[in-house]
Every structure is written in C-alpha cells, then in structure tokens.
Amino acid sequence: MQTVLIIEDEKDLAELVSFNLEKEGYRTITAFDGASGLEAARSHPPDLILLDLMLPGMMGMEVCKILKKSEKTARVPVIMLTAKGEEIDRVVGFEVGADDYVVKPFSTRELLLRIKAVLRRSLPDAPAGKVLAIGPVTIDPDRHTVAVDGEEIVLTTTEFKLLLNLAERLGRVQSRDLLLKNVWGYNYVGDTRTVDTHITRLRTKLGRGGDLIRTVRGFGYKMEDA
Numbered sequence: 001m002q003t004v005l006i007i008e009d010e011k012d013l014a015e016l017v018s019f020n021l022e023k024e025g026y027r028t029i030t031a032f033d034g035a036s037g038l039e040a041a042r043s044h045p046p047d048l049i050l051l052d053l054m055l056p057g058m059m060g061m062e063v064c065k066i067l068k069k070s071e072k073t074a075r076v077p078v079i080m081l082t083a084k085g086e087e088i089d090r091v092v093g094f095e096v097g098a099d100d101y102v103v104k105p106f107s108t109r110e111l112l113l114r115i116k117a118v119l120r121r122s123l124p125d126a127p128a129g130k131v132l133a134i135g136p137v138t139i140d141p142d143r144h145t146v147a148v149d150g151e152e153i154v155l156t157t158t159e160f161k162l163l164l165n166l167a168e169r170l171g172r173v174q175s176r177d178l179l180l181k182n183v184w185g186y187n188y189v190g191d192t193r194t195v196d197t198h199i200t201r202l203r204t205k206l207g208r209g210g211d212l213i214r215t216v217r218g219f220g221y222k223m224e225d226a
C-alpha cells in the first residue's frame with residue numbers, strides 16, 4: 001500500500017482528499033502546517049507528498065526546498081497544490097523542484113490521475129541497466145544514485161530520470177517534447193520550459209559534470225562524453 005502525506009491547512013480540503021485517496025487504496029497521513037508536515041516526512045518518508053503552497057508559518061515552497069535538499073526525502077515526489085494565478089513557474093521550476101502541481105479547485109479524478117502519473121514515473125525502470133560512466137559522472141540505475149568525481153550528489157526523481165534519459169542516448173539530440181514525454185509522461189500538462197528549468201538545475205547540481213549536457217539551440221539537449 002502506498003502512503004501519501006497531505007500537507008494542507010484547509011482542514012475540510014485535507015480531510016476530503018484523505019477520504020478520497022483512502023477509498024482508492026492509498027494510506028494517508030495529514031499535516032496542517034509545514035513544520036509538522038516536514039516532521040512527518042522525515043520520520044516516515046511517504047511515497048508521495050501533496051503540498052499546499054499557501055501554508056501558515058512556513059510556506060509550501062520553503063517546505064519543498066527543504067524536502068528536496070534532504071537525502072532522506074529528496075526522492076519523494078511532491079505535487080504542489082496551488083491556487084490560480086500563483087507562481088507556477090517558480091514552483092515546478094528551478095527554485096523549488098516540485099514534481100508536478102494541481103490548481104485549486106481540482107476534481108478528485110484530476111488529482112488521482114496526477115498522483116498515479118507521478119508515482120509511475122518515480123518507480124525505478126525495470127530491468128535496471130548497468131552503471132554508466134560518462135566523464136566525471138557515474139550513474140547507477142539500480143541504486144538510483146549519481147556521483148561526480150566519486151562524490152555522491154542528491155537528485156530528485158525527475159532530475160534522475162532526465163539525466164538517465166540523456167545518458168542512455170549518449171551523443172544523440174533529444175527534443176524538449178520527447179524529453180517531456182519520456183520523463184514527465186504522456187499526460188503531463190505543462191510546457192517545454194519545464195524541461196529547460198530542470199536542465200538548468202541538473203547542470204548546477206552536477207557541477208563540473210554539468211558541462212556534458214549540451215544545449216542544441218532551438219531543438220533540445222544531448223549529453224556528450226567530454
């Protein structure tokens with residue numbers, strides 16, 4: 001049974017979402033503010049986190065940043081719950097690293113589809129391949145780990161999948177649309193800027209290894225061995 005942590009200060013909404021998810025066979029944990037949400041995520045890392053953007057005290061973006069920086073929770077996918085007009089680009093983009101977002105008010109059906117899609121893409125691809133060594137970058141698809149110059153770095157599930165997609169097709173250019181489809185999934189409602197912001201963050205995290213990811217202007221990205 002998969003566990004979903006719901007961090008949402010509107011108690012009625014949190015309870016409604018919890019009720020509907022449990023009806024679908026998920027286990028749920030509910031937290032009404034950021035601090036207790038973080039506490040819950042750390043003590044028992046869930047399979048997925050639904051995180052409200054506007055929370056009292058610590059805001060959703062801050063909570064997400066902390067989750068994505070911590071070794072223990074970095075790989076737990078986060079779906080942000082946002083209101084219309086909130087800064088979605090910043091949420092799913094460079095700064096915060098959420099895996100997806102759902103705009104309020106949302107239907108149960110819509111939320112469930114997003115949850116299923118995000119959980120599907122966070123599963124390790126089976127059968128996992130052999131360890132890839134490209135310049136200073138080592139990728140272990142089995143263990144879901146990445147190291148640069150032997151130093152392990154923490155990537156989110158989406159960043160890992162993006163890197164693996166590029167690494168497995170070394171030297172081949174991939175369009176933003178193709179990456180969006182392969183990494184985020186067919187049903188992802190977003191645009192190709194999502195790819196750009198994730199590439200930027202991935203390059204930063206890879207440090208010296210980030211240079212191996214090349215931009216092919218007007219088309220997409222490729223990874224090259226030095």
Ligand code: CA
Pocket residue numbers: 008009010052053054055
């Ligand atoms: Ca709220």
